[in-house]
Structure formats: structure tokens, C-alpha cells
Amino acid sequence: MRFIVADWGTTHFRGYLIENETVLDRVSSPEGVSALKPGQHRKVFMRQCGRWLDAEPKAPVLLVGMVGSREGWVVAPYASCPAGPAEIAKAMVPVDLDHGRQGYIIPGLFCEPAPGASDVMRGEETLVLGSGVENGLVCSPGTHPKWIAMRDGRIERFATYMTGEMYALLREHSMIGRPATEPEDPRGFDLGLEAASRNSGGADGERVGLLHLLFGARAAVVSGRMETGLLAPYLSGLLTGDEINGALSQFGRPSLVTILADQPRADLYRHALARHGIETAVKAPQEALIAGLAWIVRHHPAG
Amino acid sequence: MRFIVADWGTTHFRGYLIENETVLDRVSSPEGVSALKPGQHRKVFMRQCGRWLDAEPKAPVLLVGMVGSREGWVVAPYASCPAGPAEIAKAMVPVDLDHGRQGYIIPGLFCEPAPGASDVMRGEETLVLGSGVENGLVCSPGTHPKWIAMRDGRIERFATYMTGEMYALLREHSMIGRPATEPEDPRGFDLGLEAASRNSGGADGERVGLLHLLFGARAAVVSGRMETGLLAPYLSGLLTGDEINGALSQFGRPSLVTILADQPRADLYRHALARHGIETAVKAPQEALIAGLAWIVRHHPAG
Known part of the structure; x- marks a missing residue:
């Protein structure tokens, strides 16, 4: 057809x-x-x-x-x-x-x-219907990443995070991100994920607040404890880590999450989720979009 | 002198x-x-x-x-x-x-x-030394609010939140705050505090993530479930509530917090802390600054 x-x-x-x-x-x-x-x-x-x-x-x-x-x-x-x-x-x-x-x-x-x-x-509803996931948790990263719980081939519920937009705000307009320099040191991403664990409400219940951890990045720079090349990846890791903390709190801890993203973004999520012992499957967004559209058109009376 | x-x-x-x-x-x-x-x-x-x-x-x-x-x-x-x-x-x-x-x-x-x-x-070190608090928790609101634990007249430790700067970023530069209209409906502040409780890691451990709750404000507006006059106070309440959640997680739950702020900001904190059953004392920042300077000058060899 x-x-x-x-x-x-x-x-x-x-x-x-x-x-x-x-x-x-x-x-x-x-x-x-x-x-x-x-x-x-x-x-x-x-x-x-x-x-x-x-x-x-x-x-x-x-x-x-x-x-x-x-x-x-x-x-x-x-x-x-x-x-x-x-x-x-x-x-x-x-x-x-x-x-x-x-x-x-x-x-x-x-x-x-x-x-x-x-x-x-x-838009993401169409992508996720084309993800091939009938039951399980799907993540669609982007300006406003979505975490979507699929059940019996239907979208049961979902949660959006403003991660990508927040990163852009911090980099372009804030005192927190302004000192960042290039070349970026990608080790900052792991430092940011590590910092996010202080806000996970984990075993010791520690939940210091994202607004505190964000200021901590500035404090580390102005006190000379963080090289400015680490800062941008650090902020990315901190925001991604806090998104994942929140999503796992809302949706539980599955053994597998399907990521609808191209490289290198999919790799960042894969890496961050591995810290939680969660495996990932990756599907390209355009492929998922076309599959989802085909799926919807088959259900359409005019199709 | x-x-x-x-x-x-x-x-x-x-x-x-x-x-x-x-x-x-x-x-x-x-x-x-x-x-x-x-x-x-x-x-x-x-x-x-x-x-x-x-x-x-x-x-x-x-x-x-x-x-x-x-x-x-x-x-x-x-x-x-x-x-x-x-x-x-x-x-x-x-x-x-x-x-x-x-x-x-x-x-x-x-x-x-x-x-x-x-x-x-x-700067805040001088204010808090002039707060009159020898033992206890002091909050100094502002662009980057500080929560400061005093012990035996010394600053034991403190935590900074980027609450005020975040509010300005969201209002001036983001898709989240852009739909806000005036006149503001101050009831939004309480709705924001209420939303923040979903990120408190409280009795049920719910910790959905600040980045999710911020997007939720946009979702409520575009789906027609929030009047745009509520939005700015809502964001203020959400950020203040999340700051307080984090501070109480870091410093425990005292029966009293001293706020170094003028009205009406002091009233917002008083109101938000009352939800946690915490009383507040308020001291004007300028008064605290002068008292702190006097205290320091008395300890100075050249004083």
C-alpha cells in the first residue's frame, strides 16, 4: 500500500x-x-x-x-x-x-x-507505535524527552522532561553554563551522572535538589575545582541523570529500555542507563516514524 | 565604634x-x-x-x-x-x-x-553572622538562595540553589514560561508548591523529577487545563517548593527557620515552610548585614 x-x-x-x-x-x-x-x-x-x-x-x-x-x-x-x-x-x-x-x-x-x-x-505517539515495543518502556530523547510505557501495543502513559531545552537555557543564558569552554572534555558527562545520584532518593534517601546540583557546577568552576572544558558535558550528564532518576521513579526499573534516537545521543542514554544495570535497544526515529504511520493508516477507515 | x-x-x-x-x-x-x-x-x-x-x-x-x-x-x-x-x-x-x-x-x-x-x-557569610542565630538553620533568598546551618555562632555548612535565576530563565527565555500572562493569579503559587510535593521523595518515595514538573506546566497550559495568569506564580511555587524539599533533605527538619529577606519574599517562604509545619523568624537583610559587619570588625586585629 x-x-x-x-x-x-x-x-x-x-x-x-x-x-x-x-x-x-x-x-x-x-x-x-x-x-x-x-x-x-x-x-x-x-x-x-x-x-x-x-x-x-x-x-x-x-x-x-x-x-x-x-x-x-x-x-x-x-x-x-x-x-x-x-x-x-x-x-x-x-x-x-x-x-x-x-x-x-x-x-x-x-x-x-x-x-x-x-x-x-x-508526534512521539506515532514514533512509539512504530518502535516495535508492544510491552515495555520507550524513551524518545530530544528537546523535551518522552518516557512512554507501552502495554499490549497501546500507549498506557508517559512522562515528558524538559532536559534538552534546559541544557540550551543553561548554556546560552545562565551564569551556570556561561563559563563553559571548548574543546569539551567528555569525562564531564560521567561526573554529571555521578552528581545526579545525590538527587536520586536512593538507598540513603539523599535528594539534595537539582537546583542545588546545578549551582554546584558554578561553585566548582569559580572555586577552581572544575576545568571549564568539563562544564558543558557535566551539565548534560547531570540533567540526563536527573531525567533518568525521575523516569525510573515513575515507571519502575525495567531490565530493558528502547531508545528512539540516532547516534551519538542514543549512546549517551545507553551509557547512563547502564549505570542502573538497565540494557538498551536502539531504533532510529525516522524508521519508527514510518512504521508508526503505516500502523495507523492500516487502522484508518479511509486507509 | x-x-x-x-x-x-x-x-x-x-x-x-x-x-x-x-x-x-x-x-x-x-x-x-x-x-x-x-x-x-x-x-x-x-x-x-x-x-x-x-x-x-x-x-x-x-x-x-x-x-x-x-x-x-x-x-x-x-x-x-x-x-x-x-x-x-x-x-x-x-x-x-x-x-x-x-x-x-x-x-x-x-x-x-x-x-x-x-x-x-x-556576602551571605556576613549577613548570616548578623542574623542573631547561633544555632539553627538560616535561609537567605535571592537569585541564588543559600541555606546555612549555624552551630555555636559559626557557619557549619551551607547549600545554594539557583531558584531565582531559574525562574528568570524560564520566564524570559523558555517555552515553559513564555505563555504566562498578567495579571498574575497568586493562587498559582500554592498549585506549584503542591506539584513540588510529587518530587519530595516523601512517604511514598515519589520523586518524578523537577524537569518533568516544569514541562507539566506547559502541558497544563497547552491542554487548556491551566489559565495563563496562574503560570508565573505556579513556576515560582514549584521552584521554591523544590528548593525547600532539597534543603530539608540536606539539613533535616528544624522547628524554626530564620529568613533573611524583606517582604513580600519573606512571606512566600513563610507560607511554603508552614506546609511542612516549620515556623519562621524574619530578619531584614540590611540589618543583618550591618550587624554581621560589626561582629566581624570586632574580631579584626585592625578593628
Whole structure:
């Protein structure tokens, strides 16, 4: 079966013509939703993917990512966890293309990690459905990494961390990260993971606070106890370590976590999880995305 | 006894002529150390305080704050904890004023909260010595709040949190704080404190991670479950709550904490600590600073 896909995020548009799980053709452009005004989306889509629509008059058209957010083409309201491909396909929102054709925007997911608390994803639901994990814990790293508990092929619940954005904030705007110099000394990553263990609430219950450990990086630099080349990897290790502490507290300690990331990011998680005695499987995000889209399209009445 | 003081921080110069603990005269200017180049400090000091030097030829001269940092006049190396007024007075570093007079820069303090870990303060050591607390826990809020354990009139150890700077980062530069609107709804502060309890490692050991709770604020806004007027106070409550969780984990749970802050900041801490059943005493920072300086000058051989 052939289908047409737009992976349409904040900063990029990526179009694919797919047969089963093979990419036959692709386009990409910097026309992310943040660069567009209301009413421009159809024109962009048709310019990028119109020739595939003409060539494949029966192919379903799916759109995934921030294209369904308030800043996107049409709002695709969040579906609620637990959700599998059937629930997600059912909650897709149609958009009118040219010549009476319709595309379908895949909704994001909402979950309530505790009474009154909130979490959301938009795009990762498709990746994780394509991860091949029916039961188990999946991690999708990035600006806002997601940890996702799969059960019987459905997304049971998930938790997001602002790890990547926090790293960028600290490096670009804070007194904590400003003294960092290059070349980076990668041994700082392990020092940061080690520091994070002081906030794990482990055997001795120690939980000194991330805000304290972050200041400690500055204190180590200004007191001459840390070389400035160690600082950036240290902050990365500390934030990643604290993310993992939190995820293991929320989801328990599985023997295996599946990481949806390319190298070298996947290696950093593999290394950090090994400290907890947890093994990792790695799957490339693009491969997972295509597999997830194929899975959803098979559950779609228009598919 | 009269003495002359410069409270010289990153952004401001504040000079005081003091008799015992009474301020007889004062000056201030925006000539903080970050605005000055090497070699300019003496001239600024003499222009601001020179008339007091002439009028009080015997008065000791003390300088406190970032004036002793690497960006300051002369580096006053950190003294080590535990330290009381005698150790701090002994570690003061002289600077040459005009006419053969000398001033003394009060050193900051270093402590090692765990093997290999670091913490520093510069200025707060003087405040806390003037807090009147001989034994107990003192909190000095600010950009980088300090929690300080006093024992027998000496600073035993302390922990710094980057709470204030983190709040500013989130408000000014992040996707998390960007949707915040005014007027602020102060009820958000309590919601943030409540959320922080999910990271306290309390009775049920729940420790979901600050990076997760921060993203949760964004998730609540984009899913329509939080009014944007609540967001800024919510982030303030969440960060303050997580700071307090960490401090209580490090220093135990005293029945009383002394807060060195003006209103309304002192009230926020009072309110947040009351949730833990902890009472607060409040002392104004300027009063504590003057008292601490008087205490140190009495221990100084030149005093």
C-alpha cells in the first residue's frame, strides 16, 4: 500500500511518499509551522507534495506533528491515554486538500500523570507505535524527552522532561553554563551522572535538589575545582541523570529500555542507563516514524 | 565604634558610615563590579566614601560582596567552612586606599557538601553572622538562595540553589514560561508548591523529577487545563517548593527557620515552610548585614 505523509514540525516540513515501510520519494523545506500564517498550510503542502497526489489518486494522506497544534493548520485535539493505533486513527482530524482530496492530521496524546497534573505529546505517539515495543518502556530523547510505557501495543502513559531545552537555557543564558569552554572534555558527562545520584532518593534517601546540583557546577568552576572544558558535558550528564532518576521513579526499573534516537545521543542514554544495570535497544526515529504511520493508516477507515 | 563599609555587588555599590549598628550616613551608585575595569575600584571607592575617611581617620574600612571575586578589586580567596567571625576576619584581604589607609575585603566561604562537590558564597557569610542565630538553620533568598546551618555562632555548612535565576530563565527565555500572562493569579503559587510535593521523595518515595514538573506546566497550559495568569506564580511555587524539599533533605527538619529577606519574599517562604509545619523568624537583610559587619570588625586585629 502507498501513502503520503507530512512530518510537519515547528521548524521543518518533511514529506514522504511511502510504500509499505519503504520511502519511495521525499522532500523537505524549512517551512515549519512557526514560519507560517493561518491559511498558508494548504499551499505549502500542495507545492511540496502535489505531484504525489496526482500520481497516487488512492493514497491516504497523513500529517503528523505540530501541524495539529494551535500554531498549525487545524487543531487536532489531544486523544487520551491509554491509546493505541485504533483510538489514534479514530481521533484524526480531516483537512481539505485540492480536488476534493482529504488529508488526516494525527492527534497528539494527553495523559494525567497524577490527579490534576498534565502531560502532552504531539508526534512521539506515532514514533512509539512504530518502535516495535508492544510491552515495555520507550524513551524518545530530544528537546523535551518522552518516557512512554507501552502495554499490549497501546500507549498506557508517559512522562515528558524538559532536559534538552534546559541544557540550551543553561548554556546560552545562565551564569551556570556561561563559563563553559571548548574543546569539551567528555569525562564531564560521567561526573554529571555521578552528581545526579545525590538527587536520586536512593538507598540513603539523599535528594539534595537539582537546583542545588546545578549551582554546584558554578561553585566548582569559580572555586577552581572544575576545568571549564568539563562544564558543558557535566551539565548534560547531570540533567540526563536527573531525567533518568525521575523516569525510573515513575515507571519502575525495567531490565530493558528502547531508545528512539540516532547516534551519538542514543549512546549517551545507553551509557547512563547502564549505570542502573538497565540494557538498551536502539531504533532510529525516522524508521519508527514510518512504521508508526503505516500502523495507523492500516487502522484508518479511509486507509 | 565607627566603621566604614562598602557592600559592593555585581550591579551596585552601597557605602555606609556606621556607629555600632546604626547607619549614620549612606551613599549608593550603579557602579557594581561588573561595570568596572581593573584599576577603577579605588577611584570609585574614594569618590563615594573619601569624605568619611577624612572625617574618621581611625575608622576601620570593610568591603563585602563580589568586590572580592575574580571580577572585583582584589581576589579574596574563599575561607573554608566551618567558619566564624574570627576565621573570616583572619582571612580578610587588604587593599590600599589613599593616604596610606587600608581597607579589608571580607572573603567568601567554600564548603564541600559531599566528597568532590562544591558550594560557595560571597556576602551571605556576613549577613548570616548578623542574623542573631547561633544555632539553627538560616535561609537567605535571592537569585541564588543559600541555606546555612549555624552551630555555636559559626557557619557549619551551607547549600545554594539557583531558584531565582531559574525562574528568570524560564520566564524570559523558555517555552515553559513564555505563555504566562498578567495579571498574575497568586493562587498559582500554592498549585506549584503542591506539584513540588510529587518530587519530595516523601512517604511514598515519589520523586518524578523537577524537569518533568516544569514541562507539566506547559502541558497544563497547552491542554487548556491551566489559565495563563496562574503560570508565573505556579513556576515560582514549584521552584521554591523544590528548593525547600532539597534543603530539608540536606539539613533535616528544624522547628524554626530564620529568613533573611524583606517582604513580600519573606512571606512566600513563610507560607511554603508552614506546609511542612516549620515556623519562621524574619530578619531584614540590611540589618543583618550591618550587624554581621560589626561582629566581624570586632574580631579584626585592625578593628
